[in-house]
Amino acid sequence: MAVLKYESQTRDPLVDGHKDYHQVTEDIIRPIEANPSRLWWIGFIISVCLLLFGVYSVYREVTYGIGQWNLNKTIGWGWDITNFVWWVGIGHAGTLISAILLLFRQGWRTGVNRAAEAMTIFAVMCAGQFPIFHMGRVWMAFYVLPYPNTRGPLWVNFNSPLLWDVFAISTYFTVSLLFWYSGLLPDLATVRDRAKLKWRKRMYGLLSFGWTGSTKHWQRHESLSLVLAGLSTPLVLSVHTIVSFDFATSVIPGWHTTIFPPYFVAGAVFSGFAMVQTLLLITRKVLGLKDYITLNHIDVMNKVIVLTGSIVGVAYLTELFIAWYGQNGYEWYAFKENRANLFSPYGWSYWLMMGCNVLSPQIFWIKKMRTNITVTFFMSILINIGMWFERFVIIVTSIYRDYLPSSWSTYYAPTIWEVGFYLGTFGLFFTCYFLFSKFFPVIAVAEIKHILKKNGESYKAKMDVIENKPAEKFYEETHAVPH
């Protein structure tokens, strides 16, 4: 019944520009069929160069050892683990959008979920590099896998949150990949059906697993999506929860605090959305998708940013306050001297974190700011920086002054190879993203079509008829036949 496609006109449309089904396909699939633009090539080549620099940096580290980095006995975790947590955090938005927002029936997710999920997968791939190469003897990395072996007592430690990370992140990666790929199937089939070249037809035919679009396929597809959404929802929470356990199970001042799990998850969603904004603002411009990634989408995502930024703010203030309230001298010293004291060696990083993550997102209370593209882009970068510093603050300011003052390490700056490794992951991330945007539809065509009659601009305009009806009459008409 057509009336079931109703949505209040008070809400802005989610697909602008009076599209019909065919036009949606055209707009989104065309960039895949055309040759890549000059801009695409420039971006791609820069990314590959960064990736190669990263590969070389890692080569140095593997060949000469961890000494290539500036870590020392006191600061045993530095840029590497900071980068790891930062990337994992970014990898949260995608699955949040695709799973939790699916359960919450948020129609706007359809415009952004595909790219956000891809981002998630690439970010988790980047994150994984850091703990693996931090092991030093990376060829022993398989030791983290528990399987019957002849190594005697050399067996994984199930009590260690670091091992839980192995399970949590690999599970998250697997489920996210499945979710993303199963969502891609109908769209890949569309690309296949439109393909004119033989190799394209064959390639996309293979990738789409023989999708025909029959009712049976759709029915299975829908139930699979729900099952995967149900599985992913706890995973979104569990991954960063377990990352927070890496710190919170310890007795290090500044690390052992019970609020860490939900606060890390909120921070991860916060940084993930910032990265989604960065990527999508570029994507919508370069690929001309302004009708699908509308100002409405950007507005809503900025609301998520101000919400999660404020949750993180409450958590920052809570841990600062309880550090004092607990009256534990070590805990309070870590917060008062190592962090909040601007003139301590790393005090600046604490205030940078506060400024970027708590104060600056507050401008998004104002709608004008939320719908301003320049401001949004600038803010998304600022938040990415702020969230990097959050992890840096947690890690470095807690450990650079340990319980034994003689081993305090006053300053830690990364070497070129440490920075190179980080830049290399940017290379990996963007190389993957450029390839993705060339070969896959960056917006879920089938899902946009699904919401078109409810949220498309021209369809919404026709809802006047319903809008002017009294509620009683509308109820009567829609419930004429009992169901």
Add this chain to the structure above:
Amino acid sequence: MSLKEQFTVPGRFRTISLSLMAIGIVSLVAGYFLYGTGDEHYQVRFWGTLIHNSVFFLLVVNAAMFFICATTLAMGGWQLAFRRVSEAITVAVIPLGVIALIVLLALVLGHQHHIYHWLTPEGDKILEGKSGFLNPRFYIIWTILTIGGWIILGRKMRLVSAELDNGPVPVEQGRKYVFRSTVWASLFLVWFALTVLSTAPWLWLMSIDAHWYSTMFSWYTFASTFVSGIAVMTLFVIYLKNQGYLELVNREHIHDLGKFMFAFSIFWTYLWFSQFMLIWYANIPEETVYFKPRVEGAFKGLFWFMFVINFLAPLLILMRAGSKRNYTTVTFMAILIIIGHWLDVYQMVFPGLSQDPETGKYHVPLNFFDIGVALGFVGLIMYSTGNALAKRPLYVKNHPFFKETIIHHT
């Protein structure tokens, strides 16, 4: 086909609510003579029950306003069919807020230092160190501001909703209305974050174990009372439905309320586990002291029983779609969840109060008194909500999103 918009409080409902309140008052009086007039340790028993019940039920009804504000900001249309029910529940924040205020101020002004050890910090270095926060003056001022803020902002939200009764709202005006209600909703939520999600549980509950601290505590309390708040809303919705009102509400809406109960029960467990596991794992004496009587001592049985009905029961029973659409199952689970979280707050309050000073042993003082007082609060919430429901139309039928709730499909 016209909608039934006017609720009249059924005689039976009124009788039950008044009887429950009478039970509450009788229990209170009996409790006062049994415990309240005795020596200091008996008084602790008396005041402990009052603080447990007044704070728990206040946070629960206030959680309904949190739900209203959160769905307002999220622009949720689905819940408008029973929006007035949520609003009516929040009217109880006024009487419960006043009662809680009296109890909390009486504790501090009456110098009940066996409940709040921080009232006499002299000689205790840690409590002296905390006295910048834990002191009578700050406690009183902040408690008044906290409860006053909830009452005033909650009332404003209800007034903004009442404007809808004036007549149809065209689309352009609807946009302005939605914007204005989000402004007030966000003000409420900011105040909520500064109180429920941080300071209020620290001051009122966590400071009973004055030496102990946990950054998670307030978020944990929030999860407990929010899921109970959803359960209370569900119960009222189903009651009205059974009385022949709320014809717009159907299984789809109940299903979604069931999802909320399911999801936030799991969320509660997540916070419960995180707080417990991190303290257990790090094994720092200053922190583990809190769980000693709860997990190993006298409260062990209660602690795990509470865990079973707050986690295992919702997980296993509400997992299936069918059970979330079954009115009987949902009603049963809502009652179970309220009892479970009532016990949760009970075990936040009492272990800190029931250690025998001579033997050092703990005991669980749970009897008719606690249950009677709790029933009194239940009666008061019923009475207040029933009256509030009768005062306004049952539907916000001019709300810009209202038609979405009519065809809501989960």
